[in-house]
């Protein structure tokens with residue numbers, strides 16, 4: 594299991610809920626972060642205190658808990674995870690999932706998520722064998738839900754047959770498989786992200802307003818599809834996503850070196866806002882006021898990482914993707930940029946202030962490939978990232 598994998602664990606109300614405690618322990622031993630969610634019925638079998646003590650985090654239980662909602666909305670809770678695991682999954686939860694019913698926090702999260710879901714069913718053998726449960730199971734599988742177990746054996750209710758929840762270690766193996774599968778499994782992708790800082794002297798620098806949000810969302814989306822991601826990031830506002838190999842840099846020159854050191858790769862995506870120039874005469878000591886005379890800065894051009902990688906003659910990645918943020922003539926400028934830099938794709942967007950895109954949570958882009966431009970509707974940066982990651986997966990298939 595990749596250290597830093599983030600599991601949202603939903604514990605529903607079955608006798609096997611006690612095994613969820615062991616599951617949490619095993620997942621944390623392997624470096625995973627576990628965010629626990631309990632249904633009301635789960636609280637009849639295990640206490641929130643033991644669950645939160647083992648997870649080392651707060652347990653989420655109530656859809657209408659204002660503190661939790663203020664800290665992290667339920668939609669965000671369902672999207673921050675790499676995988677959602679329902680263990681145990683009772684017949685009731687399976688039925689609600691199959692129908693899209695959301696009448697508590699757990700089922701609302703399951704309906705709101707766009708992440709993969711793995712269920713570990715647990716119920717009495719007759720409930721498992723019932724036509725309704727088997728119908729729900731078939732529906733869930735058709736919806737892409739992953740299933741581990743149940744196993745056959747003596748049941749808490751005294752009967753014998755299938756319905757026992759899979760053992761925690763079997764669930765861990767199923768989680769491992771789910772996390773390491775996906776269309777980008779075995780592919781190595783380098784993503785540059787964030788701004789660069791170009792020093793003027795040891796305490797001052799030239800920067801830009803890039804938050805790193807789009808590059809971070811893209812790296813997370815690539816990881817979710819199974820890619821091995823090297824995330825080369827300047828000093829961004831948002832933390833790096835889980836599951837990537839982080840290379841922190843400050844300057845454009847460092848970013849180029851870190852990118853080159855991360856090669857060979859199947860794809861490189863340059864989402865960083867790299868400073869075009871650095872200060873050539875940066876001071877080694879803090880610059881002092883010089884009476885009325887003003888300091889003078891000399892500039893040198895920074896290396897263009899996207900162009901350098903695109904124009905490699907030996908070991909060029911199969912796919913090189915750049916971004917073009919423009920305020921006018923977006924398509925013309927972006928198309929020219931694609932040709933000039935020699936990259937395969939350009940993701941172009943209009944960042945004029947009236948679009949609210951710069952610093953906002955939405956994006957509206959045009960993907961320019963060798964086949965021409967393709968306009969995508971306005972959507973969140975996360976959705977844009979997932980759509981782009983899916984396209985990258987298709988291209989590298």
Ligand code: C5P
Nearest residue numbers: 863864865867895896897898899915916
């Ligand atoms: O030329 P411009 O900065 O508009 O190009 C934007 C694209 O080029 C982005 O993908 C950005 O990450 C990349 N770039 C780069 N190195 C630079 C400048 C831009 O990789 N020095």
